[in-house]
Amino acid sequence: MSSHADTIDHHHDHTTTTGIPNKKLVMWAFLASDCMFFGVLIATHMIYRLYPPPGAPDPMDIFSIELTSFSTFILLMSSLMMALAVNAIQKNNLKSMRLSLLTTVFFGAIFLGCQVYEFQHFVYAKHLTLTNSIFGSTFYTLTGTHGTHVAIGVFWLILMYVRSFQPAAGIKDKGWFWRGLIHIAAVIGVVIFSMFAVIGLTHTLQAGEGFGAFLSHDFGLLIGLAVTTALSFYLARPRGPVAFGEANAIDVESMGLYWHFVDIVWIVIFTAVYLLEYL
Amino acid sequence: MEATAKSNFTGHDEHVAPKRASVFWRPTSKTGLMSWLTTVDHKRIGFLYGVFALFFFIVGGLEALLIRLQLAVPNNDLLSAQQYNELFTMHGTTMIFLAIMPLSAAFFNFMIPLQIGARDVAFPRLNSFSLWTFVAGAAIINLGWFMKAGAPDAGWFGYAPLTSSTYSPDHSIDMWVMGLQLLGVASIAASLNFIVTIINMRAPGMTMMRLPVFTWMALFTSFLLILSFPAITIALVELMMDRLFGTNFFEVSNGGMPILWQHLFWIFGHPEVYILILPAMGVISEILPTFSRKPLFGYPIVVFSGAIIGFMGFTVWSHHMFTTGMGTVATAAFALATMAIAVPTGVKIFNWIGTLWGGHLQMRTPMMFALGFIWMFMVGGFSGIMHSAAPADAQQQDSYFVVAHFHYVLIGGSLFGLLAAIHYWFPLMFGRIVSEFWGKLSFWIIFTGFNITFFPMHFLGLNGMPRRTFTYDSNLGWNTPNFIATIGALILGVGIAIYFITIVYTYFKGQKIGRDPWDARTLEWSLPCPPPEYNFAVIPKVHARDAFWYEKQHKEEIAKENAAQAKEDKAHGGIHMPFASIYPLVASIGLLVAGIGISALDHNKLIVSIIGGVIMVAGIFLWAHEGNEGYHMHADKEEKS
Numbered sequence: 021m022s023s024h025a026d027t028i029d030h031h032h033d034h035t036t037t038t039g040i041p042n043k044k045l046v047m048w049a050f051l052a053s054d055c056m057f058f059g060v061l062i063a064t065h066m067i068y069r070l071y072p073p074p075g076a077p078d079p080m081d082i083f084s085i086e087l088t089s090f091s092t093f094i095l096l097m098s099s100l101m102m103a104l105a106v107n108a109i110q111k112n113n114l115k116s117m118r119l120s121l122l123t124t125v126f127f128g129a130i131f132l133g134c135q136v137y138e139f140q141h142f143v144y145a146k147h148l149t150l151t152n153s154i155f156g157s158t159f160y161t162l163t164g165t166h167g168t169h170v171a172i173g174v175f176w177l178i179l180m181y182v183r184s185f186q187p188a189a190g191i192k193d194k195g196w197f198w199r200g201l202i203h204i205a206a207v208i209g210v211v212i213f214s215m216f217a218v219i220g221l222t223h224t225l226q227a228g229e230g231f232g233a234f235l236s237h238d239f240g241l242l243i244g245l246a247v248t249t250a251l252s253f254y255l256a257r258p259r260g261p262v263a264f265g266e267a268n269a270i271d272v273e274s275m276g277l278y279w280h281f282v283d284i285v286w287i288v289i290f291t292a293v294y295l296l297e298y299l
Numbered sequence: 300m301e302a303t304a305k306s307n308f309t310g311h312d313e314h315v316a317p318k319r320a321s322v323f324w325r326p327t328s329k330t331g332l333m334s335w336l337t338t339v340d341h342k343r344i345g346f347l348y349g350v351f352a353l354f355f356f357i358v359g360g361l362e363a364l365l366i367r368l369q370l371a372v373p374n375n376d377l378l379s380a381q382q383y384n385e386l387f388t389m390h391g392t393t394m395i396f397l398a399i400m401p402l403s404a405a406f407f408n409f410m411i412p413l414q415i416g417a418r419d420v421a422f423p424r425l426n427s428f429s430l431w432t433f434v435a436g437a438a439i440i441n442l443g444w445f446m447k448a449g450a451p452d453a454g455w456f457g458y459a460p461l462t463s464s465t466y467s468p469d470h471s472i473d474m475w476v477m478g479l480q481l482l483g484v485a486s487i488a489a490s491l492n493f494i495v496t497i498i499n500m501r502a503p504g505m506t507m508m509r510l511p512v513f514t515w516m517a518l519f520t521s522f523l524l525i526l527s528f529p530a531i532t533i534a535l536v537e538l539m540m541d542r543l544f545g546t547n548f549f550e551v552s553n554g555g556m557p558i559l560w561q562h563l564f565w566i567f568g569h570p571e572v573y574i575l576i577l578p579a580m581g582v583i584s585e586i587l588p589t590f591s592r593k594p595l596f597g598y599p600i601v602v603f604s605g606a607i608i609g610f611m612g613f614t615v616w617s618h619h620m621f622t623t624g625m626g627t628v629a630t631a632a633f634a635l636a637t638m639a640i641a642v643p644t645g646v647k648i649f650n651w652i653g654t655l656w657g658g659h660l661q662m663r664t665p666m667m668f669a670l671g672f673i674w675m676f677m678v679g680g681f682s683g684i685m686h687s688a689a690p691a692d693a694q695q696q697d698s699y700f701v702v703a704h705f706h707y708v709l710i711g712g713s714l715f716g717l718l719a720a721i722h723y724w725f726p727l728m729f730g731r732i733v734s735e736f737w738g739k740l741s742f743w744i745i746f747t748g749f750n751i752t753f754f755p756m757h758f759l760g761l762n763g764m765p766r767r768t769f770t771y772d773s774n775l776g777w778n779t780p781n782f783i784a785t786i787g788a789l790i791l792g793v794g795i796a797i798y799f800i801t802i803v804y805t806y807f808k809g810q811k812i813g814r815d816p817w818d819a820r821t822l823e824w825s826l827p828c829p830p831p832e833y834n835f836a837v838i839p840k841v842h843a844r845d846a847f848w849y850e851k852q853h854k855e856e857i858a859k860e861n862a863a864q865a866k867e868d869k870a871h872g873g874i875h876m877p878f879a880s881i882y883p884l885v886a887s888i889g890l891l892v893a894g895i896g897i898s899a900l901d902h903n904k905l906i907v908s909i910i911g912g913v914i915m916v917a918g919i920f921l922w923a924h925e926g927n928e929g930y931h932m933h934a935d936k937e938e939k940s
Contacts, residue, residue, distance in 0.1 A: 036499040042421045046495045049525060053487055056529035060563060064537065064548070073554025150546055154554035157546035161537065183924065197924075 028266050030110045030273075047274040051281045058285050061165055062292055065158040077155055079297045082146045084138070091134035092290050095170075098127030099283045106276045112266040114184060118256075121181045121272075124279070125211065128174040133215040135167045137222065159293065166289055169282045176275055178207045184264040191260060203255040209248030217241045325878040325925065337879040339423035340832060344430050345408030346728070351434060352401035353799070358441075359393035362386045364792055367752070371785035373773035383769035384452035385471075389441075391455030392475070395575065396482050397437045399709070402717045403578035404433075404486075407493055407517045409728060413823035413830065414511045416502025416839045416846075421495040423877045424922060429489035431887030436481030439894050443471045446899065451475035454767065456568060457538075459549035459560035464542045470899055473542060476535045477898035481890055483528045483535075490521035497521075502822075504841035508602075511821045512595060515602050516581030519609040523570045523577070526613070531567035534560055543897070558623060565616035573612040576676075576708065577605060579716020580647060583669050586723050587651055589819045590666040591658030594845055597650045604643035604650075611640045621689045622696045630689045637687035644680060648673060663817070664738030668719030671746050675711025679704055682757065697767075700760025706753045718745070721802065726816045730828040731809030737801040744794030751787025755780035820845035833874045836934035837861045873931040882922035889915025 033041040069079075105120035139160070142148045148156045182203045187193040217238055224234040235242070326337040338344060366386050369378040378386065408426065412419055420426050443450035448469035453461045462472045497510070497518045510518075537548040538560070547553035549560055588595045595601060617625060617633040625633075651673055660666070682704040686692045695701055726732045759780045764771065771777055815824045822839060823830075825847045840860050843849035850857045868874065893911025896904055 037501040037505075038499055040499065042495050042499050045499055046422065046491050049491050049494050050487075053491070053525040053529055056526050057533055060530050060533040060566075064533070064559065064563075067556075067559065068554065071554075071556070076554065150540075150544055154547045154550075157540070157548055157555075161540060161546065161548075179920070179923070186924075 028269070030269055033270075041270045043270050043274045044277070047277045051277065054281065054285075058166070058288070061158075061162045062289065065162050065293060068154050068158050073154060077146075077148055077153055079155065079159075082142055082148055083294055083297065084141070085294060085298065087134060087138060088290065088294055091131045091138075092286065094127050094134075095131045095283050095286055098124045098131070099280050101127060102276045102279045106269065106273050109266065109272045110269045114262070114264065117272065118181060118184060121177055121184075125174055125177045125181070125207070128170055128177065129211045129215055132167060132170055132174065133218060135163065135170075136215065137219050139164075140219075162289065162293065166282070166286060169285070173275075173279050173282055174211065175208075176278070178204055178211075180272060180275055181207065184262060184268075185256070185259070186263045187259065188261040188263045193259070199255060203252070206248045206251040206255060209244060210252055213241050213245035213248060217245055324881075326881055327879070334879065336884055337427070337881045339419070339427050339877050339879050341408045341412050341420050341423065341426060342728075342830065342832075342834075344426050345405045345410075347430055348401045348408060348433070349405035351437065352398050352405055355393050355397035355437060356402070357795075357799070359390050359398050360792065360795060362390040362393065364788055366390060367785045367788035369769060370771075370781050372782065373771055373775075373778055375770055378769060380769045381449070381452065384454075384767075385443075385450040387767060388452050388454050388475075389444075389450050392440060392451065392479075394709070395455065395571070396479065397440070399575050399713050399717065400486065401433060403520065403575070403713075404429075404489055406513075406578065406582070406717075406720050406724065407489075407520075410724065410823055411493060411496055411514055411517055412500070413727075413826065413834060414514045414821055415497060415500060415505050416822050416835060416841060417496065417500040418834050418838070418874065419877065420492050421500055422492050424880050424883050424927075425488055425492050427880065428883035428886055429485045429492065431884050432481055432485035432488070432890055435887050435891035435894065436478045436485060438478075438891065439474050439481060439898060440478030442474050442478075442895070442899055446470070448474075448899075456564050457560075458564075459538070459557040460551065462538060462542075462560075463549060470901075473539070473898035476539050476542070477894045480532060480535050480539075481894055483532045484890070486524050487528050490524040493517055493521040494525070502835075502839050502841055505822075505846070506841075508599065509841055509844045509846065512584035512598070512601055512605075513578075513581035513821075516577045516584070516605055519605050520574050520577045523574050523609050523612060527567045527570035527574070530563050534563035534567070537563075539897075558620075561620050561623065562616070565619045566613070568619065569616040570609075570612040572705075572708070573608055575713045576716075577609065579672065579713045579720075580605065582716045582720040582723070583651060583672055585821065586665050586669040586719055587654045588845075589723075589817050590661045590663055590669075591655050592661070593654060593658045594820070594848075595650070596653030596656070598844065601647055601650050604646045607643040608640060611636065611643070615640055618687060618689075618692070621692045634687055634689045638684065641680065641684050641687070648677060648680075663722075664733060664735060664742060665719045665723035665817075667739060667742045668715050668722065671742065672712060672715040672719060675707055675715060675746075675749070679707025679709075679711055682707065695760060697765055698760035699756040699764045699766055702766050703753050703756035703760060706756070710749055710753070718798065723817070724823075725802070725805065726812050727823060727826070727828050727830070729806055729809075730811055731805050732812045732816055733801060733805045733809060737797065741794050741798035741801060744797060745791060746794075748787050748789070748791030748794050752784050752791055753787070755783050755787075759784075815847075820848040822846045825850060831934070833876060833932055833934065836874075837864045837868065840864070869933075873933045875929055876932050877927065877929040880922065880925065882918045882925065884918075886915050886918030886922065889913070889918055 032039040036042060036045075038045075101120050101123040105117045105124060108114075108116035108120055148159070150156055150160045182200050185196070185200065185203065187196050220238040220241060221234050224231075224237060227233075326333055328334045335343065335347065338347075365378065366383065369375050369383060408420070411417075440451070448471045451457075451471045451474065453467060453472060453475070457472070457475065460466060462476075497514055501510075537546070540546040541548050541550060541555075547555045549555045549557050551557065584595055584601055614636045615633060617629060618637045621630055621633075682700070686695060686701070686704060722733055722738055759777055762776055762780075764775070764777050764781075771781075812828060814827055816828070817824070822841070825839065826834065839846065839850070839857075841849075842853070889911050891911070892914060893908045896907030896909075896911050900907055
């Protein structure tokens with residue numbers, strides 16, 4: 021079962037009956053299953069939109085379509101970066117893959133940040149909560165489940181990014197496991213701190229206060245951001261040969277399939293939940 | 300456990316302990332508790348599935364006996380109404396999710412790789428995760444028996460709004476919801492594994508249209524599982540959100556519609572009944588040709604009928620809801636679809652009869668159960684067709700007629716199929732064969748007891764006895780059939796007891812056999828009994844549909860091929876085996892802790908759930924990073940048998 025070929029054929033796996041790599045096939049099957057998950061959630065939302073109880077909130081008063089269109093666009097672009105990452109690792113270009121993965125993480129984080137902002141806005145400004153109407157229940161459950169998928173995807177991307185630093189077999193480097201854990205924590209820190217810093221800045225500017233007020237409110241966030249960013253850069257220095265390479269392209273590719281699928285589901289949700297209201 | 304543990308030593312290993320970071324310790328022992336907890340061998344995992352399934356089968360059976368004892372005489376007070384509710388809920392949940400499904404999964408695990416000529420499933424560690432997550436889910440569902448809240452009591456299909464926090468304020472429903480979600484995770488993970496294994500791990504020459512029918516049915520069952528379980532999972536998530544966070548999915552006062560639960564549940568629930576029966580149909584399609592000394596009649600038709608049944612299984616769910624007032628068009632459409640699904644089922648039955656026709660029948664114990672299956676499943680099928688007529692169903696809805704119907708398809712169908720499978724494959728799994736006398740005796744007692752129990756229920760139902768009532772008055776004309784049914788249940792219990800005592804006795808003391816005791820046709824019988832850890836010393840080349848039959852007719856050709864293949868394997872370093880791993884177990888324990896935290900606790904919910912979540916993520920993380928390497932093994936001279 022070991023591969024002796026010098027060049028790796030990324031489109032045909034000679035160890036399987038069909039030539040499709042196992043990891044790709046299992047991901048396709050899982051996505052078929054996931055289609056049903058989202059299908060049921062979307063159906064629940066649509067059914068309750070068709071039969072709203074008296075006094076139900078009007079979604080048009082609640083949505084801010086501009087923000088959601090923006091975050092949809094960003095999520096689509098993240099798929100492009102994901103595809104570039106797969107392409108890079110198939111050509112054994114580790115550096116380019118890492119950069120593309122980080123960009124994907126960045127875009128995914130923007131999407132999540134927009135969702136956090138949107139939820140906050142809906143709850144505090146529009147008074148739509150999980151419990152006070154059936155619309156709130158279905159809306160938050162559906163978009164929240166999708167957001168969880170994106171968050172899992174971002175987490176997975178970060179794990180894959182850090183894994184690409186694992187030293188090659190035979191290299192004496194006992195510290196890499198713990199260094200890797202710190203690395204993961206640092207990148208997650210960058211994502212979370214920057215997300216909340218931007219949201220904080222937005223809130224401050226919306227409230228009509230200046231940049232100084234933002235600094236005084238969110239100074240801790242910025243410190244955290246600076247520390248985790250510096251740590252991430254420090255841990256990403258080259259340290260010699262790594263285990264990750266062209267042979268791992270299938271891992272990146274199946275992760276990519278998941279990521280693209282989550283994007284496509286968002287296109288459906290964006291159409292069914294948001295755009296249909298404006299017909 | 301000794302028998303399977305010992306069988307693993309027909310080869311020797313090398314490089315068992317590689318150099319690696321200490322966090323990535325890989326267990327290497329091959330006996331003892333640790334080896335069972337960390338095993339990735341599909342045969343051991345299958346065996347464990349079987350042990351857990353049979354344990355829960357006995358639990359569910361005892362629950363059924365208590366139910367029958369309560370109903371033996373009118374106005375009985377053996378059980379309180381509350382206890383009765385808990386018992387019928389747990390009887391249904393246990394039998395479906397914790398007995399029949401995992402018993403099918405046991406045979407899928409054990410047999411699929413052997414039937415397609417593979418050395419393991421596609422993802423051995425995922426397989427171990429499925430097993431332990433199933434155990435975690437089963438534990439959470441049954442936790443209520445030991446708690447103040449009591450066991451779940453809302454029926455196995457938990458209709459809203461009975462399950463809402465208004466009507467079921469205690470934790471029993473929370474645990475039912477959480478346990479079923481974990482079982483869903485386990486089933487989906489296992490099914491993904493089987494799908495990839497069957498599609499991608501076949502031996503050379505094993506084309507799809509040469510697959511044994513059991514493997515085909517496993518493939519369809521797996522697809523049904525991954526496509527239907529999401530519906531109930533989301534329904535359970537919505538219910539859990541209602542109960543924990545106060546959402547309004549099934550809350551009528553805020554615009555929720557309880558009927559939504561019924562739709563979501565049965566979109567899962569109807570494919571589920573095919574999930575229960577298709578594996579049994581696969582077993583029957585293996586046993587009948589073996590003991591009729593003939594190939595299966597109309598193999599492609601049997602396979603495609605299975606596919607059509609699986610597909611149509613998704614189009615008939617609302618026949619469980621004829622009395623909810625869906626409107627005439629929907630009712631008529633679902634009635635028609637339900638009648639239509641009888642066609643591929645009937646086609647299968649005719650193919651089985653065609654297999655028997657003109658065959659040289661050998662009445663061994665597996666064959667007895669298989670023939671019992673055909674007969675009893677047909678009885679259940681006929682009453683099923685009666686249900687498909689919506690006006691008739693409106694009368695039968697929620698009566699004992701329905702109880703009779705689904706016990707005929709579930710016991711007479713699924714269970715007889717699986718009991719046949721145990722007898723059929725027992726020699727292969729353990730190298731010992733069950734005594735014909737005790738096997739047949741148990742069959743006749745089970746068969747008699749089963750019919751005495753459930754046949755009178757048809758009349759009870761038509762005479763108006765509703766299901767799920769804990770007692771009844773003596774002047775309703777239901778006394779005699781109920782008493783007969785209870786006697787039957789006791790006979791059935793005796794039969795099952797004899798069956799299990801025989802099986803356990805055979806496991807330890809049964810007569811040892813060599814290879815291929817039934818002179819069978821499919822690839823798993825080409826192996827020594829029990830098979831070695833690596834299954835096939837040489838990966839076989841498949842030339843025909845009944846692969847082993849062909850091998851037996853073409854010994855020279857096969858020997859030449861195997862020698863060439865063995866040489867090539869040696870050049871590649873021997874047989875590759877995956878390492879055992881503890882991290883799937885760790886991830887499942889995390890799920891168990893989180894599940895208990897969310898569903899069963901009053902205090903510290905959040906903390907316990909987070910601890911569980913962290914354990915799970917840590918398990919998955921270490922699992923992903925320990926790598927999927929393994930070691931090499933060399934098959935020594937195969938044991939002569």
